[in-house]
Amino acid sequence: MKIPFFKPLLSLLAAGILTGCSSTAPSVVSTPVGNIDSIPLKVQDLSDAELKDWTNADLTKDTIPGMSVNKAYAEIIKNKKPSPVIVGVIDSGVDIEHEDLKSVIWTNTDEVPGNGKDDDNNGYIDDVHGWNFLGDGVAENMEYTRIYKRLKPKYEGKSESSISTADREEYNAYKAAKAEYDKEYAEAIDTRKQYLQIQEQITTAHNAVSKQLGTEDYTKEQLSDYKPATQQMTQYKSILTQIQYNVNENIPEALVELQDAIDYYKDHLASHLNLELDGRAKVGDDPYDINDTDYGNNEVQGPEDDKENIKHGTHVAGIIAANRSNNIGIKGVSNNARILVVRAVPDGDEYDKDIALAIRYAVDNGAKVINTSFGKYFSPNPEWVTDAIKYAAENDVLIVNAAGNEGIDLDSNRVYPNDQDPENTAELADNFLTVGALNYEYGSGMVAEFSNYGKSNVDVFAPGTKIWSTTPNNTYEYLQGTSMASPAVAGIAAIIRGYYPQLSAAQVKQVIMDSGLTTKATVIVGGDQNNTKKFDSLSTSGKMANLYNALILADQISKNN
Numbered sequence: 001m002k003i004p005f006f007k008p009l010l011s012l013l014a015a016g017i018l019t020g021c022s023s024t025a026p027s028v029v030s031t032p033v034g035n036i037d038s039i040p041l042k043v044q045d046l047s048d049a050e051l052k053d054w055t056n057a058d059l060t061k062d063t064i065p066g067m068s069v070n071k072a073y074a075e076i077i078k079n080k081k082p083s084p085v086i087v088g089v090i091d092s093g094v095d096i097e098h099e100d101l102k103s104v105i106w107t108n109t110d111e112v113p114g115n116g117k118d119d120d121n122n123g124y125i126d127d128v129h130g131w132n133f134l135g136d137g138v139a140e141n142m143e144y145t146r147i148y149k150r151l152k153p154k155y156e157g158k159s160e161s162s163i164s165t166a167d168r169e170e171y172n173a174y175k176a177a178k179a180e181y182d183k184e185y186a187e188a189i190d191t192r193k194q195y196l197q198i199q200e201q202i203t204t205a206h207n208a209v210s211k212q213l214g215t216e217d218y219t220k221e222q223l224s225d226y227k228p229a230t231q232q233m234t235q236y237k238s239i240l241t242q243i244q245y246n247v248n249e250n251i252p253e254a255l256v257e258l259q260d261a262i263d264y265y266k267d268h269l270a271s272h273l274n275l276e277l278d279g280r281a282k283v284g285d286d287p288y289d290i291n292d293t294d295y296g297n298n299e300v301q302g303p304e305d306d307k308e309n310i311k312h313g314t315h316v317a318g319i320i321a322a323n324r325s326n327n328i329g330i331k332g333v334s335n336n337a338r339i340l341v342v343r344a345v346p347d348g349d350e351y352d353k354d355i356a357l358a359i360r361y362a363v364d365n366g367a368k369v370i371n372t373s374f375g376k377y378f379s380p381n382p383e384w385v386t387d388a389i390k391y392a393a394e395n396d397v398l399i400v401n402a403a404g405n406e407g408i409d410l411d412s413n414r415v416y417p418n419d420q421d422p423e424n425t426a427e428l429a430d431n432f433l434t435v436g437a438l439n440y441e442y443g444s445g446m447v448a449e450f451s452n453y454g455k456s457n458v459d460v461f462a463p464g465t466k467i468w469s470t471t472p473n474n475t476y477e478y479l480q481g482t483s484m485a486s487p488a489v490a491g492i493a494a495i496i497r498g499y500y501p502q503l504s505a506a507q508v509k510q511v512i513m514d515s516g517l518t519t520k521a522t523v524i525v526g527g528d529q530n531n532t533k534k535f536d537s538l539s540t541s542g543k544m545a546n547l548y549n550a551l552i553l554a555d556q557i558s559k560n561n
Contacts, residue, residue: 076548095301104321148181216251315469316484356387407452
């Protein structure tokens with residue numbers, strides 16, 4: 001599930017703003033009466049330090065909808081340390097050599113490193129820190145591309161009336177996949193073209209205004225004070241003002257983000273939508289045979305020396321467990337998690353088989369929490385993943401899952417993986433916790449514009465916009481998505497399971513849901529100003545995950561068990 005890149009700029013272009021109309025400053029948002037605080041909370045720009053730490057903030061103290069992590073450590077956890085808890089990170093891979101992660105990586109003590117033997121007889125050779133189910137594979141198709149490509153020879157040009165009853169379900173899957181592929185391909189071409197047009201306009205305006213102001217790093221105030229001498233320069237000022245208020249105050253940084261977007265769509269066309277790509281050729285298995293399990297390797301950092309392909313998983317791991325005591329980098333939510341790395345998510349859509357085996361691998365190797373920051377809307381073998389989720393439930397393992405980044409209602413749209421669907425709302429298991437994403441502005445814009453939601457299919461919300469965390473080669477970056485919200489909650493789960501091991505996975509899930517903060521605020525969903533809903537209607541709990549409250553509730557329940 002990809003986040004739309006540079007979405008604000010496309011909105012500006014669609015509205016004709018980049019042709020040069022006047023600007024408006026962001027409005028002040030107050031907390032409605034009856035919410036968490038009765039005192040209005042003013043939304044102000046966060047400082048760099050606040051933005052990097054906003055996940056840990058306390059809403060009542062800081063007016064930022066974080067998870068009260070700092071408060072929990074200061075007032076409840078203090079110098080106490082819970083028992084270690086293994087957290088399986090099923091993702092693109094993790095930089096296990098990162099300065100802020102190397103001390104929290106799980107080690108399989110039953111395996112002798114590098115001897116080429118399966119010492120613990122678990123079916124995986126030299127799996128010292130986890131397993132790589134992708135082997136040397138990186139680039140992959142989207143699932144709908146794979147389905148369309150696989151079934152095209154059988155059904156292309158066929159009319160529905162010519163399809164046998166036995167093939168009707170498969171034919172419908174082919175039609176749906178083809179329709180999605182055609183739509184996505186056209187949108188990718190069109191969006192990249194728009195981004196290139198935007199890039200040309202911004203670059204021209206920026207070069208002209210920079211020359212006038214004598215600097216490329218001009219602030220909002222400097223641009224506001226600038227008095228254009230011509231109509232052309234007035235138009236340039238208007239374009240740049242809109243970018244500063246809606247995307248990024250620093251125009252050079254905005255241009256870098258825009259180039260990233262252009263590159264993304266170029267790669268999207270070259271791999272995700274490329275009907276000629278056989279990404280699985282480097283893996284060597286049959287991805288549609290669940291019994292073909294002898295594949296992959298122990299290279300959990302992936303095959304590429306620059307480690308660029310494991311940025312996502314490294315960022316996720318840092319949110320959960322980056323070393324809190326080494327005085328470098330960041331502080332992960334959990335001080336007791338040990339990250340078991342399972343590489344199963346390529347640059348493209350994951351295979352059902354890989355995910356099913358990855359969940360089972362994490363369970364069998366002692367994980368009590370599994371983070372799944374991925375998802376898709378087409379699945380040829382969902383039963384394999386469903387069975388793995390049930391297997392995790394049978395073994396008392398909590399799965400914390402990202403809701404997705406399309407800004408849609410999951411009660412009307414089936415997503416994979418999940419423990420229920422719009423047609424069958426009964427949960428398949430009680431160990432699956434789905435997380436939506438929050439923005440750092442408390443008020444109407446509190447829900448991340450990209451976050452999926454759903455009263456039945458999303459359980460709780462957590463910070464997911466502009467999250468600062470670990471990235472490969474001892475670096476740190478802001479990323480965003482429900483992919484970042486999910487590990488924040490996985491970190492909470494690890495702490496609870498470390499302090500209160502007697503609580504079951506289902507109980508920990510309920511604690512996180514019941515202990516969160518709620519609000520009666522009306523919020524914007526899907527980034528659409530015309531689509532507003534009550535925050536408490538967007539998830540089953542109607543709440544924001546909160547570590548401080550979760551520890552209090554967990555303690556109460558454990559005493560009553």
